[in-house]
Amino acid sequence: MKASREASSFSADSWGSGSSLERDLVLTQEDFARIRQLIYQRAGIVLAEHKREMVYSRLAKRLRHHGLTRFSDYLSRLERQPEAREWEAFTNALTTNLTAFFREAHHFPLLADHVRSRPGPVRVWSAAASTGEEPYSIAMTLSEVLGSCAADAEVVATDIDTEALARAEAGIYPLEQVHKLEAERMRRFFQRGTGRQAGLARVRPELRAMVAFSPLNLLAPSWPVNGPFDAIFCRNVMIYFDKATQAKILERFAPLLKPDGLLFAGHSENFSYITRTFRLRGQTVYTLASSSTPASGR
Template sequence: MERDLELTDADFARIRELIYRRAGIVLAEHKREMVYSRLAKRLRHHGLTRFGDYLARLERQPEAREWEAFTNALTTNLTAFFREAHHFPLLGEHLRGRTGPVRIWSAAASTGEEPYSIAMTLAETLGPRAQPARVIGTDIDTDALARARAGVYPLEQVHKLEEARVKRFFQKGTGRQAGLARVRPDIRAMVEFESLNLLAPGWALKGPFDAIFCRNVMIYFDKETQARILERFAPLLKPDGLLFAGHSENFSYITRAFRLRGQTVYTLA
C-alpha cells in the first residue's frame, strides 16, 4: 500500500502506548492499517507529513484539545438499536414491578442506539411510569456523543426495527431531512449524555443504578483494567441490580464482585 505519510514502527509503538495510557485501549499489531487511516486525517488537518511530528506535538501539550480528536479517532463505535436483543426483555422483567425512580447507566453509549433502546424498553414496560426514569449514556468519544444527543439516524438503520416501534418511537424526516428519522422527544427526554473516561480516577456520576450496561467495550482493555473497572461498578449498583456484558465478554474469571445470572448478565456476588 502506497502511503503519503510516514508511520514508523516506533511511531506505532508510541501510539499504542499513548492510547493505552489515555483510554485503556489495547491496540493489537494487526490494527496498524486502521491506525494509519484514522490518524492520517489528523496529520493532514495540521499540515504534517510524519506521525512522529504529530505525536511529539501531542506530548508537548498534555492539555491540548487535539488529545480529544486523537482518542475519538481510535475508538470504535459499532452499535445498533436493540443489539443483543435478549437483554432488553430481561431488563423489562427486572423493572416491571418498580414503583420508585429507575436509573440505568449505559457505560459505552457510542452514538446513542443503546441508551435509546433502553429508554424505549422502559416506555414499553412501565408505560406512564417511565417518564421520571433516567438513562445516563456515557462515552469517551465526544464526536459520537454529539450524534447521540441529536438522536437522528438513517432510515435504513431504523427500519430494521419492528414497524410498531418505528411508528411509536421515531419521527420521519421530510424535505432536507428526508431519509432520516429522529427519536421522539419523550424518549430523548429520558436520556442524558455525558463524556466519561472509564479509566479516569474519579467518575462524576453517582449511583445507585438499577442496571449498568457495559457491553463490547471491555474487549479493548487488558484483564487488569477490566478488573479495576468492574470493582468500581459494584458500589454503583442497587443490591439487586443487573450488569449487562457483551456477547463475547466473560467477567466470571476477572472479578469476585459479580456472579453470572444468565447469558452475559451478572448480579452482585
C-alpha cells in the same frame, strides 16, 4: 403538522462518508508503538499489532488537518501538550463505534422483567453509549414496560468518544437503520425526515428527554455519574482493555449498582474469571456476588 416541521429542520450533512486516503504520510514501527502506548495510557485501549492499517487511516486525517507529514511530529506535539484539545480528537479517532438498536436482543426482555415492578424511579447507565442506539433502546424498553411511570425513569449515557456522543445526543439516524425496528416502535419513538432530510429519522423529544448524555473516560480517577442504578450496560467495550483494567472497572461498578442490580456484558465478554465481585446470573448478565437473587445456571 408540528412534528413534520420539526422533522424537516435537522441537517443530514454529517452523514457523508470520507474517501480513501493515499499513502503519503510516514508511519514507522516506532510511531505505531508510541500510538499504542499513548492510547493505552489515555483510554485503556489495547491496540493489537494488526490494527496498524486502521491507525494509519484514522489518524492521517488529523495529520493533514495540522499540515503534518510525519506521525512522529504529531505525536511529539501531543506529548508536549498533555492538556491540548487534540487529545480528544486523537482518542475519538481510535475508538470503535459498532452498535445497533436492540443489539444482543435477549438483554432487553431481561431488563423489562427486572424493572417491571420496582419501586421508585428506575435508573439505568449505558457506560459505552457510542452513537446512542443502546441508550435509546434502553429508553424504549423502559417506556414500553413502565407506561406513564417512564417519565420518571432516567437513562445515563456516557462515552469517551465525544464525536459519537454528539451524534447520540442529536438522535438522528439513517432511515434504513430505523427500519430494522418493529413498525410500532418506529411510529411511537421516531419522526421521519422530509424534504432535504428524507432518508433520516429522529428520536422523538419525549424519548430523548429520558436520556442524559455526558462524556466519560472509564479510566478517569472520578466518574461524573451517581448511583445507585437498577442496571448498568457495559457491553463490547471491556474487550479493548487488558484484564487488570477490566478488574478495576468492575470493582468501581459495584458500589453504583443497587444490591440486586444487573450488569449487562457483551456476547464475547466473560467477567467470571476477572473478579469475585460479580457472578453470572444468565447469558452475559451479572449480579453482585453478595446479592440474594438466585443464579439461573444458564
